[in-house]
Amino acid sequence: xxxxxxxxxxxxxxxxxxxxxxxxxxxxxxxxxxxxxxxxxxxxxxxxxxxxxxxxxxxxxxxxxxxxxxxxxxxxxxxxxxxxxxxxxxxxxxxxxxxxxxxxxxxxxxxxxxxxxxxxxxxxxxxxxxxxxxxxxxxxxxxxxxxxxxxxxxxxxxxxxxxxxxxxxxxxxxxxxxxxxxxxxxxxxxxxxxxxxxxxxxxxxxxxxxxxxxxxxxxxxxxxxxxxxxxxxxxxxxxxxxxxxxxxxxxxxxxxxxxxxxxxxxxxxxxxxxxxxxxxxxxxxxxxxxxxxxxxxxxxxxxxxxxxxxxxxxxxxxxxxxxxxxxxxxxxxxxxxxxxxxxxxxxxxxxxxxxxxxxxxxxxxxxxxxxxxxxxxxxx
Ligand code: PLP
Numbered sequence: 001x002x003x004x005x006x007x008x009x010x011x012x013x014x015x016x017x018x019x020x021x022x023x024x025x026x027x028x029x030x031x032x033x034x035x036x037x038x039x040x041x042x043x044x045x046x047x048x049x050x051x052x053x054x055x056x057x058x059x060x061x062x063x064x065x066x067x068x069x070x071x072x073x074x075x076x077x078x079x080x081x082x083x084x085x086x087x088x089x090x091x092x093x094x095x096x097x098x099x100x101x102x103x104x105x106x107x108x109x110x111x112x113x114x115x116x117x118x119x120x121x122x123x124x125x126x127x128x129x130x131x132x133x134x135x136x137x138x139x140x141x142x143x144x145x146x147x148x149x150x151x152x153x154x155x156x157x158x159x160x161x162x163x164x165x166x167x168x169x170x171x172x173x174x175x176x177x178x179x180x181x182x183x184x185x186x187x188x189x190x191x192x193x194x195x196x197x198x199x200x201x202x203x204x205x206x207x208x209x210x211x212x213x214x215x216x217x218x219x220x221x222x223x224x225x226x227x228x229x230x231x232x233x234x235x236x237x238x239x240x241x242x243x244x245x246x247x248x249x250x251x252x253x254x255x256x257x258x259x260x261x262x263x264x265x266x267x268x269x270x271x272x273x274x275x276x277x278x279x280x281x282x283x284x285x286x287x288x289x290x291x292x293x294x295x296x297x298x299x300x301x302x303x304x305x306x307x308x309x310x311x312x313x314x315x316x317x318x319x320x321x322x323x324x325x326x327x328x329x330x331x332x333x334x335x336x337x338x339x340x341x342x343x344x345x346x347x348x349x350x351x352x353x354x355x356x357x358x359x360x361x362x363x364x365x366x367x368x369x370x371x372x373x374x375x376x377x378x379x380x
Contacts, residue, residue: 003361006317007201007354008150008178008294013244014203020247021205024240032237033228042239049246053210056253057187057195060215065232066242069209070177070198072222074101076211076233077173077194078109078144080219085171086141088113093135095119095127095145095156096337101196102144102175103333118337119145124288125154125338132161142171147179147190151334151350152285153294155183162191171217177201177209181252182260182291193217197249199241203355204248208241263353264292266362270351271295273366278373282344284335293353298340302347302376307369311349314368319350 004012024045030038032046047061054061067073082092094106096118110116119135122128127145143165148155158174165172172192176185181202187195194217199208213219213232225234274281274297282298299307304320311318331345351365 002315002317003357003365004317005351005353005357005361005365006319008153008350008352009319010200010206011203011354012356013205014248014251016251017204017244017247021240021244024243028239030239032239033226042237045239045243046237049242052246052250053197056249057185057212059187059212062230063187063212063215065211065213065229066237066245067209067211067233068207068238069200070099070175070196071101071209073177073194073196073198073209073211074099074173074175075105076219076222077196077213078102078105078142079222080232081142081171081173081194081217082109082112082114083220084218086114089115089139090141091115091117091137091139092142093117093119093132093140093144096121097125097127097149097151097154097334098144098146099150099175099177102146102173106144115139119143121337123339125149125152125285125334126288127156127161129157129160129164132164136164136168136170140168140170142173144173144175146175146177147185147195148176148182148291149285149334150178151294151332152288152296152338153178153290153352154285155179155289155291158190158192162189166191178291178294180249182293187212187214194219199245199248202248202252205241205244208238208245210245259355260292263355263357266353266357266359267293267295267351269359270353270362270366271297273362274369277366277370282340284338284340284348295351296348297351298344298348299373300344300347302373304346304348307347307372308349310372311365311368314372316365316368319352320348 028041030042032042050061050064053064106116174192174195177198180197193214195212200206284296308320331342335345
């Protein structure tokens with residue numbers, strides 16, 4: 001039996017979610033923009049999902065825009081805010097640990113003449129508020145900081161940053177893709193203008209997502225066409241996907257904290273067991289608040305890529321702390337930003353737990369990794 005420990009990459013679609021989606025492929029296939037009965041059924045389903053998201057995020061339904069996923073939500077937010085509220089030459093601050101969906105928007109905006117700058121993080125991988133304060137002036141128009149990091153799981157001080165942005169009239173975007181379902185996500189309390197979520201990280205379908213857009217906030221859209229999503233995201237709605245996203249969001253909000261408490265206990269058990277076997281393991285972000293399911297571990301002297309592949313052959317799916325850029329394995333920008341030396345970053349794997357994992361899975365995982373590492377020459 002394989003053990004899947006890569007839930008930050010993606011999650012399986014929950015049965016209730018799939019069941020809710022299926023009728024919208026065939027029996028209720030209508031176009032939500034049509035006025036006949038078939039169309040009205042589809043429209044009703046889309047608006048029901050919008051309400052499910054609004055309930056989960058404690059916002060108004062018309063503050064929700066459906067998109068094709070986290071990447072599109074981040075792009076719509078950053079490019080939309082920049083084109084609506086900033087001029088080339090204005091400053092945009094983006095944390096050093098953002099997902100490429102945000103980082104690459106920053107790079108593009110830089111090419112367009114905006115002054116895009118990085119907000120550093122400390123050794124635990126948390127944005128340093130004091131540093132951020134030093135970077136602020138009247139020319140800063142937009143700030144983007146994620147709620148929780150996909151590699152380390154470290155939770156960022158978004159509520160404090162939201163307060164700072166509010167005081168200074170700065171637009172604030174939060175990527176909450178990895179926070180949703182793991183910690184309470186509250187755009188109003190966090191005082192952001194836009195907030196991105198993704199369906200496939202929360203047991204919903206791939207290719208679905210949403211952007212919270214605070215009432216009154218204008219966004220130049222990424223694409224042009226009809227009046228769907230009130231012109232903010234033209235294109236015929238992915239009705240089954242939207243229904244699935246709505247159900248997934250409702251499901252995780254109704255679940256209560258117990259599921260995450262259980263997952264956190266498993267994660268803590270894993271980290272303690274690994275530390276017993278390998279006292280020199282480095283667990284990144286362990287002294288900062290983290291989402292309950294994520295553990296980013298470096299094994300000095302090991303190669304993370306090799307370890308990941310060996311684990312795969314043994315039946316365990318994890319990921320590494322590196323990114324494959326132009327055919328070369330590069331240490332992750334997150335570890336680099338945290339000041340982790342490349343030789344340590346090389347030996348990193350990420351374990352991200354999910355709802356189906358059991359204590360037995362983790363016991364077997366620890367036994368396997370202990371066996372694999374003891375076979376490695378430097379660890380014999
Ligand atoms: N933002 C974060 C923090 C992520 O982890 C991911 C996915 O890995 C994304 C954005 C992109 O989301 P999607 O895969 O839905 O495009």
